[in-house]
Amino acid sequence: MSEDPLSLLLSRRSVVANNLGPPGPESGLLRQILTAAARVPDHKKIVPWRFILFEGEVRAAFGEVLAKAYEASETDPSPVRLETEAARFLRAPVVVAVISKIKNQKAVPEWEQVLSAGAACQNLLTAANAAGFSGQWITEWYAYDESVRNALGLGEGERVAGFIYIGTAQELPQERDRPDLDEITTHWVPNKVG
Ligand SMILES: Cc1cc2nc3c(=O)[nH]c(=O)nc-3n(C[C@H](O)[C@H](O)[C@H](O)COP(=O)(O)O)c2cc1C
Secondary structure (H helix, E strand, O other): OOOOHHHHHHHOOOOOHHHEEOOOOOHHHHHHHHHHHOOOOOHHHOOOEEEEEEEOOHHHHHHHHHHHHHHHHOOOOOHHHHHHHHHHHHHOOEEEEEEEEOOOOOOOOHHHHHHHHHHHHHHHHHHHHHOOOEEEEEOOHHHHOHHHHHHHOOOOOEEEEEEEEEEEEOOOOOOOOOOOHHHHOOOOOOOOOO
16 A cells, blocks of 8 residues: 655656556545545635546446547547547546636635646545555546536536546556756845845
């Protein structure tokens, strides 16, 4: 199961959805993972996000939505691509759509609300890792498609922050290059002018 928290963060990697498979977290554990995802900094406690779960058979039903949306957007839709769209959500046992939900709150700028939704996505991924699963944060084309938005039941001010695919790695990923810390980090020095 989980290693010590810092080692987990220092070694974590996403596993591409195509390399995820069963098992996924059972319902009690998924609830805990989602509870961790909801435990993110949230200025003024306005909860500017929500989760939509896809498990079991509804994953295929949502695939039909994606295939139809793709078909409607193309003059000459490819049959292979239609199959790919229909099978998208079957790549992992659990998919969680994290929805950014902008609240009308003068004290909390939209930017901060969006950042909190991103934090919820990352906490969800990390909590899944800590519980022994792998995952990937994906948007692909369907996060931005109007008919998919409708099928998700998104309202005004709501956007997909990510689809978090969760399952068990069928193949472990290689290391990935990471930024040179010294290139992205500076120490602030007081401005001596004046
Ligand atoms: C908002 C967001 C959207 C992303 N969408 C996709 C996507 O649609 N397809 C994809 O292959 N990777 C996508 N990624 C990248 C993967 O989630 C991930 O960063 C990449 O596979 C390497 O991950 P790692 O550094 O966690 O190992 C997205 C990342 C973010 C933050």
